[in-house]
Amino acid sequence: MRFSFIPAVLTLVSTVAAQTITDVWQTTWDKAQLLSNPGGNTVTFGAPGDIGSADIVVNDTSTQQTMAGFGSSLTDSSAQLFAGLKSQNEGNYWKLLDYLFNTTNGANSAGFSYVRVPLGASDFSANVYSFDNSGGPSLGSTITELLSTFNFEAAPSDLLSTLQDIMSVNSDVRLHVLPWSPPAWMKDSNSMNGGSLNDQYTDAMASYLLKSLQGFKNAGLPVYAMSIQNEPMNSDGTYPTCNMPVETEAAIGKSLRSLMDSNGFNDTKLIGFEHNWSNAGDYPVQLMQQAGDAFDGVSFHCYEGDVSNQEQFTSQFPDKEVYFTECSGTLGSDWWTDIKWYMDNLFIGGPQYGSSSGLMWNLALDSNGGPKLPGTDSCGGAGCRGVVQINDDGSWDVNQEFYALGQAAKAVIPVDPNGPYAQRVDSSVGGDSGWALLVSAYATGRATAGDQTRYSLVVTNWNDGSDSGWNPQSVNATIEFRGKQATYTFPVGVTTLSWYADGN
Numbered sequence: 001m002r003f004s005f006i007p008a009v010l011t012l013v014s015t016v017a018a019q020t021i022t023d024v025w026q027t028t029w030d031k032a033q034l035l036s037n038p039g040g041n042t043v044t045f046g047a048p049g050d051i052g053s054a055d056i057v058v059n060d061t062s063t064q065q066t067m068a069g070f071g072s073s074l075t076d077s078s079a080q081l082f083a084g085l086k087s088q089n090e091g092n093y094w095k096l097l098d099y100l101f102n103t104t105n106g107a108n109s110a111g112f113s114y115v116r117v118p119l120g121a122s123d124f125s126a127n128v129y130s131f132d133n134s135g136g137p138s139l140g141s142t143i144t145e146l147l148s149t150f151n152f153e154a155a156p157s158d159l160l161s162t163l164q165d166i167m168s169v170n171s172d173v174r175l176h177v178l179p180w181s182p183p184a185w186m187k188d189s190n191s192m193n194g195g196s197l198n199d200q201y202t203d204a205m206a207s208y209l210l211k212s213l214q215g216f217k218n219a220g221l222p223v224y225a226m227s228i229q230n231e232p233m234n235s236d237g238t239y240p241t242c243n244m245p246v247e248t249e250a251a252i253g254k255s256l257r258s259l260m261d262s263n264g265f266n267d268t269k270l271i272g273f274e275h276n277w278s279n280a281g282d283y284p285v286q287l288m289q290q291a292g293d294a295f296d297g298v299s300f301h302c303y304e305g306d307v308s309n310q311e312q313f314t315s316q317f318p319d320k321e322v323y324f325t326e327c328s329g330t331l332g333s334d335w336w337t338d339i340k341w342y343m344d345n346l347f348i349g350g351p352q353y354g355s356s357s358g359l360m361w362n363l364a365l366d367s368n369g370g371p372k373l374p375g376t377d378s379c380g381g382a383g384c385r386g387v388v389q390i391n392d393d394g395s396w397d398v399n400q401e402f403y404a405l406g407q408a409a410k411a412v413i414p415v416d417p418n419g420p421y422a423q424r425v426d427s428s429v430g431g432d433s434g435w436a437l438l439v440s441a442y443a444t445g446r447a448t449a450g451d452q453t454r455y456s457l458v459v460t461n462w463n464d465g466s467d468s469g470w471n472p473q474s475v476n477a478t479i480e481f482r483g484k485q486a487t488y489t490f491p492v493g494v495t496t497l498s499w500y501a502d503g504n
Contacts, residue, residue, distance in 0.1 A: 019045035021499045027403040028493035029336045035406045045484035053433035054477040058441045062426035067412040068356045069113030070405045072363040072387045077124035081364045081390040083158035089394035101170040103413040110406030111413040119179040123239035123378040136185035152215030178227035181240035194237035206255035225269040239376040250291035257294035273298040277305030281312030297321030307345045310353040322354040328361035329385035338400045343460040347408035348440045360401045364388040407494040411456035416447035433475045436463035453503035461490040
């Protein structure tokens with residue numbers, strides 16, 4: 001079941017004149033625009049003149065990483081809420097999935113295309129479980145014997161059914177799967193909550209992960225990427241976690257990559273680290289030094305450090321992929337302040353420092369930031385906020401994370417069904433008010449040779465005067481592209497705009 005909402009003002013056909021901006025999406029600080037089209041006159045590139053108070057230069061001859069997409073994590077708690085919504089109000093359920101995941105070019109939706117999925121329990125599950133709660137040395141000594149009670153169906157049925165529904169809306173969604181902990185019997189703590197993996201189970205853990213991949217495949221859910229351990233430097237006794245030294249993850253990675261290649265998962269990416277920016281120059285660098293051939297790249301979280309720390313990794317391994325896979329909103333925080341930070345650090349800043357994805361934590365939570373695993377101390381204080389809030393009455397609301405993600409996603413989703421995702425291209429900002437604009441630029445190729453490339457800008461104007469009271473100021477900017485110039489006035493907020501031209 002699929003809904004498609006395409007406003008007439010945004011209808012875009014292949015006959016649109018080259019280098020004419022007709023596709024505009026905007027979210028403003030005052031919520032006057034919420035991932036919507038602001039209307040106004042068509043903006044056309046013409047002969048260059050004086051620059052505006054800010055001047056954006058797009059250099060599409062200098063290309064960077066190919067984007068994988070933007071999205072969030074479908075935890076057990078999120079899936080439980082989605083399933084409850086489907087049962088209570090199926091129409092609202094499908095409208096929400098479409099609003100989140102429809103990537104049709106021009107559709108009234110965020111265009112999410114990347115979903116991260118825990119393997120087994122996390123801090124947002126109803127109970128602690130793995131896919132092999134009963135395995136272990138009592139069953140024998142071989143890996144086959146150790147894992148003889150592996151059961152992929154230990155995952156809540158809501159999780160798999162929600163994923164299948166998401167895939168029915170967007171069959172190109174990239175699934176990224178990873179455990180919060182190995183099964184308890186593999187660990188020195190004999191518990192999924194805290195502790196470390198016993199070294200003797202390195203190969204068994206690799207086989208466990210392979211079986212998980214096979215489980216998803218058998219459920220009709222192809223996996224784009226797998227990671228070995230969420231936050232391997234974190235051991236917390238109140239929810240599934242595991243301290244995993246670099247050499248252990250490296251050993252599992254080598255074993256798992258061989259198993260993946262010999263079992264039909266050659267194209268599934270293996271992504272390492274999955275922890276904070278603050279350690280970008282240490283753990284992930286050592287991981288690539290020890291097992292670089294096994295891993296396609298690494299991923300980062302936002303909870304310590306700064307996005308610029310990613311450069312400590314990319315400067316040493318420029319050919320490895322970088323993903324950004326987790327950051328959580330906090331209940332009660334300021335709407336516009338959050339959006340500014342997300343764009344600066346995650347959805348514009350992240351790609352500028354090499355990220356090919358941008359993900360928030362829970363896709364959906366309730367108004368209290370739950371349901372959480374009983375007894376967990378995670379998301380303390382005010383509590384975590386989901387990208388979506390699902391309410392008891394069968395309604396839903398989207399939060400600031402939705403709008404920030406959607407503004408970024410609009411610039412990178414394919415133009416055509418089964419077409420390529422965008423590639424980041426270089427851009428710069430000058431002029432007296434250039435400081436007020438954060439900009440990323442993209443080029444999206446086409447499924448058919450000869451069709452024009454879509455060029456897109458994601459622009460944040462954060463000149464709100466918040467440092468000295470409150471005085472939001474629009475920025476009249478010029479955009480330079482291949483010797484032509486266009487003029488656009490950016491309100492305080494985030495604007496995503498696109499035009500079409502022959503590709504390089």
